[in-house]
């Protein structure tokens with residue numbers, strides 16, 4: 001079996017840069033790596049991503065949002081993550097269920113039991129071996145994300161990008177709470193540092209995982 005590594009953090013934390021660095025570090029060791037993301041990762045799961053992230057006219061309740069995240073996750077697990085792990089590949093996933101816990105649970109106030117019941121049914125035992133939480137103050141993350149949107153010429157903010165500072169404050173707190181409750185799995189990295197330093201810290205956490213015996 002391969003290993004399942006997830007990256008988490010609020011917008012602007014630098015997850016994609018870290019994912020690329022980790023991929024290179026693992027490939028240099030001869031490990032076959034699949035980089036993917038949630039919501040999304042497979043054609044159908046990406047369509048579900050568009051459906052949930054695009055802000056339209058209709059009301060989408062926090063529970064509906066949660067179920068759309070898990071629908072995308074179920075498709076992704078069945079078609080990409082589990083087959084890759086079974087082949088012995090390592091999977092680096094940009095966000096997983098901790099994002100649902102933080103955004104829908106912390107941010108929107110969805111009940112923990114609702115999320116955990118869906119998590120159990122959808123994961124069916126597929127849990128991350130290591131989660132890197134890229135932590136930084138909300139103001140810093142959102143400003144980075146805003147600059148990136150301007151640079152990419154993105155005019156319309158998605159369902160989450162248009163949220164308030166208070167919302168992201170709750171998301172960040174819930175992420176830190178998850179890390180505190182599960183310190184063996186979740187490593188918190190200070191993401192205010194420059195990308196090279198964050199990537200180096202992420203690689204060090206990965207070395208510890210490799211050291212635990214693959």
Ligand code: TMP
Pocket residue numbers: 011037038039053069095096097099100101103104160161
């Ligand atoms: P991304 O911009 O990092 O690709 O993530 C897309 C957005 O989806 C981001 O704002 C976080 C949000 N999200 C949730 O709210 N719940 C989830 O379960 C996942 C995976 C993402």
